[in-house]
Amino acid sequence: MLSIGELSRATDCKVETIRYYEKIGLMPEPARSAGNQRRYGERHRDRLHFIRHSRQLGFRIEAIRELLALSDQEHRDCAAVDALARRHRDAVDDRIGALCALRDELDRMIKGCAGGDVAHCGVIEVLGDHRLCRNDHPLEAVAGKQ
Amino acid sequence: MLSIGELSRATDCKVETIRYYEKIGLMPEPARSAGNQRRYGERHRDRLHFIRHSRQLGFRIEAIRELLALSDQEHRDCAAVDALARRHRDAVDDRIGALCALRDELDRMIKGCAGGDVAHCGVIEVLGDHRLCRNDHPLEAVAGKQ
DNA sequence: TTAAATAGCTGTAGTCACTACAGATAGACG
DNA sequence: CGTCTATCTGTAGTGACTACAGCTATTTAA
Numbered sequence: 001m002l003s004i005g006e007l008s009r010a011t012d013c014k015v016e017t018i019r020y021y022e023k024i025g026l027m028p029e030p031a032r033s034a035g036n037q038r039r040y041g042e043r044h045r046d047r048l049h050f051i052r053h054s055r056q057l058g059f060r061i062e063a064i065r066e067l068l069a070l071s072d073q074e075h076r077d078c079a080a081v082d083a084l085a086r087r088h089r090d091a092v093d094d095r096i097g098a099l100c101a102l103r104d105e106l107d108r109m110i111k112g113c114a115g116g117d118v119a120h121c122g123v124i125e126v127l128g129d130h131r132l133c134r135n136d137h138p139l140e141a142v143a144g145k146q
Numbered sequence: 147m148l149s150i151g152e153l154s155r156a157t158d159c160k161v162e163t164i165r166y167y168e169k170i171g172l173m174p175e176p177a178r179s180a181g182n183q184r185r186y187g188e189r190h191r192d193r194l195h196f197i198r199h200s201r202q203l204g205f206r207i208e209a210i211r212e213l214l215a216l217s218d219q220e221h222r223d224c225a226a227v228d229a230l231a232r233r234h235r236d237a238v239d240d241r242i243g244a245l246c247a248l249r250d251e252l253d254r255m256i257k258g259c260a261g262g263d264v265a266h267c268g269v270i271e272v273l274g275d276h277r278l279c280r281n282d283h284p285l286e287a288v289a290g291k292q
Numbered sequence: 293t294t295a296a297a298t299a300g301c302t303g304t305a306g307t308c309a310c311t312a313c314a315g316a317t318a319g320a321c322g
Numbered sequence: 323c324g325t326c327t328a329t330c331t332g333t334a335g336t337g338a339c340t341a342c343a344g345c346t347a348t349t350t351a352a
Contacts, residue, residue: 003348005299015300016340024338035347037300050274057255057273058248061338071270078267082256085269089252096245099238102204106235109203110228121224123231124217127203128196149319151328161329162311170309181318183329207309 001031001039011048018048026051026065059088105133147177147185157194164194172197172211205234 008015021027027047031039047068054064063084070081112122126132154161167173173194177185193214200210209230216227258268 003299004301014340017338019301020339033347035300037347046274049276053276054273055338056276057252067270067273071267071274076267076270078269081267081269085252085256089249089256092245092249092252096242096249099242099245103235103238103242106203106231106238110231110235121217121222121227123224123227124213124222127200127213128192128217130195130199130202133199149328150330160311163309165330166310179318181329183318201309 001041002045004038004040007040007045007048010045011052013048013052021048021051024061026061026068057088058092063088147187148191150184150186153186153191153194156191157198159194159198167194167197170207172207172214203234204238209234 002010004015004018007013008018011018018027022029027044030041030044033039050068050071051064054067055061059067066084067081070077070084109123109126112126148156150161150164153159154164164173168175173190176187176190179185196214196217197210200213201207205213212230213227216223216230255269255272258272
């Protein structure tokens with residue numbers, strides 16, 4: 001039986017995060033010691049590994065909930081899992097595209113700025129006037145929403 | 147003089163967001179009508195354009211605060227602006243790299259999943275076992291923190 | 293055995309950049 | 323004058339944690 005600290009070290013997941021996952025129902029409530037401390041088994045550890053790895057791959061909590069439900073089924077619906085993973089990959093792809101466009105825009109902006117103490121700062125100018133930009137950059141694709 | 151709704155349409159920025167920027171001190175308090183409604187001038191519109199465009203380019207609010215302070219100076223410190231923009235571009239670059247690695251990982255995972263009703267679902271397997279992964283994927287670089 | 297050090301408990305609030313609402317007032321138009 | 327839309331303030335919600343306060347449990351050393 002693992003204490004929450006041992007589980008934390010075993011999964012590289014902070015203690016607070018483990019309790020948070022329990023609160024939102026992503027991790028099941030574990031057994032308790034006589035003094036009311038959490039005691040975890042292997043199943044908990046495996047599940048937390050699954051969750052953490054999914055998060056590292058950028059899946060959202062709600063997607064992970066679905067993945068867990070699918071993986072718990074007797075006869076796994078692999079097609080559904082596959083679809084979820086593909087959707088996520090495509091979303092990541094879109095984000096990469098948006099960020100590349102953004103980087104190019106930033107690059108152009110920086111190149112227009114010579115550096116030094118001048119009244120005509122290219123960067124400031126571009127920031128103040130969208131028309132100096134080559135393309136649109138929708139905020140959503142850039143911000144961390146995935 | 148523009149009402150908050152007119153400014154909103156002129157800058158493609160929601161009314162609530164304008165009030166939010168005022169509350170956090172990013173936009174100055176405007177004049178008021180007899181009935182206590184906000185009335186904006188050109189300077190406000192220019193400043194909000196600057197803020198929105200900077201946000202679209204992924205700058206954080208605190209960075210925009212700095213950019214605004216720098217752009218307000220009599221003798222602009224263009225080098226400081228340049229450095230800020232470069233730091234931001236480099237951060238975007240790092241994120242692109244992380245997301246590309248992530249997408250490749252997702253691709254490999256999806257390829258290992260044939261689809262259908264099988265006990266050995268490649269995706270679920272990989273998610274449960276980090277060792278089946280090629281590389282590390284630190285959560286921070288992937289999550290939308292910028 | 294006991295004291296100290298470490299670990300764990302619950303509950304709440306903070307992060308970021310908004311967004312959404314509720315309940316009130318202002319202004320524009322016919 | 324009535325109606326409709328716009329605006330007002332203030333608060334709470336979002337996602338996925340993180341941090342803290344004030345307490346209790348457990349472990350280790352003396």
